[in-house]
Amino acid sequence: MEQSWKQAKAAFAAIAVPPVAWLVLFFLVPLAVIWAYTFGENVGPTTIDFTGTFANYARALEPLYLDIFGKSLIIAGLTTLLCLIVGFPVALAIAFAGPKLKSWLLLAIMLPFWTNLLIRTFALIAVLREQGYVNFALEWLWNNASGFMTLIGLQPLGDYEPLTLLYNNTAVVVGLVYVHLPFMVLPLYSALDRMDRSLMEASLDLGAGHMRTIWSVVVPLAAPGIASGILITFIPALGAYLTPDLLGGTDSQMIANVIERQFKRANDWPFGAALSFLLMYLTFIAIAAQAFIQRKAERRG
Amino acid sequence: MASPFKREKPGPLEYMRQWPLRLIVGSTLVFLYLPLITLMVFSFNDSRRNIVWQGFTFKYYEKALTNDSLIQAFVNSLTIAFFCTIISVILGALAAVMLWRFRFPGKTAVEGSMALPIVVPEICMGVAMLVFFARVFPWPTGLPWPLNLGAITIAHISFAFPFVATVVRARLSSFNRELEEAAKDLGASEWRTFWDVLVPHMKPGLIAGALLAFTLSLDDFVITFFTAGPDTVTFPVKVYSMLRFAVTPEVNAASTILIVVTVVLTAVGLHLQNQNNSKESKA
Numbered sequence: 304m305e306q307s308w309k310q311a312k313a314a315f316a317a318i319a320v321p322p323v324a325w326l327v328l329f330f331l332v333p334l335a336v337i338w339a340y341t342f343g344e345n346v347g348p349t350t351i352d353f354t355g356t357f358a359n360y361a362r363a364l365e366p367l368y369l370d371i372f373g374k375s376l377i378i379a380g381l382t383t384l385l386c387l388i389v390g391f392p393v394a395l396a397i398a399f400a401g402p403k404l405k406s407w408l409l410l411a412i413m414l415p416f417w418t419n420l421l422i423r424t425f426a427l428i429a430v431l432r433e434q435g436y437v438n439f440a441l442e443w444l445w446n447n448a449s450g451f452m453t454l455i456g457l458q459p460l461g462d463y464e465p466l467t468l469l470y471n472n473t474a475v476v477v478g479l480v481y482v483h484l485p486f487m488v489l490p491l492y493s494a495l496d497r498m499d500r501s502l503m504e505a506s507l508d509l510g511a512g513h514m515r516t517i518w519s520v521v522v523p524l525a526a527p528g529i530a531s532g533i534l535i536t537f538i539p540a541l542g543a544y545l546t547p548d549l550l551g552g553t554d555s556q557m558i559a560n561v562i563e564r565q566f567k568r569a570n571d572w573p574f575g576a577a578l579s580f581l582l583m584y585l586t587f588i589a590i591a592a593q594a595f596i597q598r599k600a601e602r603r604g
Numbered sequence: 605m606a607s608p609f610k611r612e613k614p615g616p617l618e619y620m621r622q623w624p625l626r627l628i629v630g631s632t633l634v635f636l637y638l639p640l641i642t643l644m645v646f647s648f649n650d651s652r653r654n655i656v657w658q659g660f661t662f663k664y665y666e667k668a669l670t671n672d673s674l675i676q677a678f679v680n681s682l683t684i685a686f687f688c689t690i691i692s693v694i695l696g697a698l699a700a701v702m703l704w705r706f707r708f709p710g711k712t713a714v715e716g717s718m719a720l721p722i723v724v725p726e727i728c729m730g731v732a733m734l735v736f737f738a739r740v741f742p743w744p745t746g747l748p749w750p751l752n753l754g755a756i757t758i759a760h761i762s763f764a765f766p767f768v769a770t771v772v773r774a775r776l777s778s779f780n781r782e783l784e785e786a787a788k789d790l791g792a793s794e795w796r797t798f799w800d801v802l803v804p805h806m807k808p809g810l811i812a813g814a815l816l817a818f819t820l821s822l823d824d825f826v827i828t829f830f831t832a833g834p835d836t837v838t839f840p841v842k843v844y845s846m847l848r849f850a851v852t853p854e855v856n857a858a859s860t861i862l863i864v865v866t867v868v869l870t871a872v873g874l875h876l877q878n879q880n881n882s883k884e885s886k887a
Contacts (some may be wrong), residue, residue, distance in 0.1 A: 308708035314794045315706055322699035322765065323714060329762045330721055330729075333736035337728075340735065393632050396625040408629070415636050417870050419823050421840045422859040425847055426639035429646070429856075436642055484636065542725025544826050549847070559727040559826075566731050566830070576735075579728040586725055 359577035494528020696768025768813035775809030
């Protein structure tokens with residue numbers, strides 16, 4: 304049973320004050336300041352008046368910025384969907400592997416998660432750029448095919464045109480999937496690992512195929528895990544800054560890139576603050592939606 | 605027992621032994637590792653275009669290791685991660701004990717705010733820290749090293765300690781509260797009970813939390829990007845500016861060093877945790 308704080312006031316104070324004070328001073332105060340800025344106006348190069356205006360929010364809802372919000376939601380949604388499609392079979396395979404193989408596979412999925420995000424993105428650039436390994440391999444295949452065509456008396460294929468795999472929206476989605484895949488696999492794995500297997504065996508015994516069993520037995524049972532996997536992939540993907548910045552082109556800006564520009568180059572802090580609070584509200588809406596679905600599923604279950 | 609020469613047919617639930625799933629798992633691992641492995645291999649390649657293998661060389665490591673600003677950035681990153689880990693573990697452990705042990709008014713609000721740094725998008729926290737350190741709490745410039753890293757370290761602790769608190773709290777849920785009461789009945793003070801009964805139980809959680817805080821700090825780019833000044837560059841920020849300029853094999857070499865450092869630290873951390881677990885299961 305938890306103890307009431309009144310029973311040991313001195314101990315409670317000694318334990319509670321440092322973390323709470325830190326959280327208030329170095330987290331909640333900065334957020335509150337940014338929140339206050341969303342109602343401010345630029346009146347000079349460095350002076351900001353807190354006029355209580357809603358102009359920053361109104362500007363954020365202009366079509367130009369709404370488009371960027373929409374685009375970010377689509378990119379993050381697509382990333383989450385691809386992670387789910389790839390992550391589910393991987394999680395299933397890991398959950399049903401032998402104990403030794405299982406721990407190695409889990410480590411293999413986790414390890415990239417421990418390496419630096421920037422380095423992983425950079426590694427992806429080296430693979431995808433025009434003089435990268437993917438294009439290099441394709442060129443080799445192309446030239447061989449071309450040689451083969453001459454050999455059998457047909458026209459050669461001509462020079463290889465390298466594919467542009469970087470600096471477009473596809474590259475951003477590929478990069479986000481690359482970075483966020485472990486976020487999806489781990490919660491899916493823990494849900495599938497805890498599942499009662501006799502239900503699957505029953506379904507298979509009664510004549511359902513593997514796909515049918517997965518769809519009508521495994522997916523409903525693992526629904527909470529799937530929901531939390533979706534959530535913890537979607538949230539960081541929505542707020543991603545580095546991936547669109549390094550892999551995207553001029554038209555693949557996501558919200559975070561626009562926010563960065565307001566603070567570092569455009570020097571419009573109130574507007575940037577309003578954008579970042581809108582992003583935060585979107586995040587909270589996603590969390591609330593997940594909690595709502597989870598509660599509904601629990602009540603049904 | 606089946607003869608070792610004849611392979612058993614896979615059971616219905618042995619998904620890992622069916623080829624479609626093997627193929628998916630295999631290609632996922634290739635997708636995850638191929639870029640990293642090529643990056644590491646080609647850091648030893650003797651060619652600037654770094655695409656065709658030209659022979660083995662250490663020259664990019666020499667270049668990276670004689671690049672003073674890169675070394676400075678690396679040392680800065682490790683220093684920040686070190687201080688961030690120590691303070692985050694202390695604050696995280698206290699927060700976990702507070703939420704685990706006490707009932708108090710406003711507990712839900714405190715719990716909710718503790719979860720905020722975990723869920724708030726990095727970019728929002730980054731700009732909040734930028735404004736905070738620019739306008740509200742200006743960190744003095746021109747302080748001697750390592751004090752000039754204070755602003756970045758504070759920002760890192762703010763997002764790292766709630767993670768530590770979550771890990772330690774999960775560990776505490778398996779603690780038998782009667783042990784604490786027994787210690788107090790036998791005359792131990794609050795402090796002695798905390799230090800001799802609770803802390804040993806929390807130890808695996810503390811190790812896992814420390815590892816998490818260290819890698820989170822070493823890994824962070826976005827929040828650091830907004831709090832770093834011209835003379836407080838960390839390794840990721842330095843690599844970022846090098847990347848903007850040109851993709852050189854020197855960056856490959858520096859990245860390889862960081863990957864090896866993280867992998868070794870993770871291995872040590874996991875080993876310590878396993879040791880602790882096996883000790884416990886023996887006892």
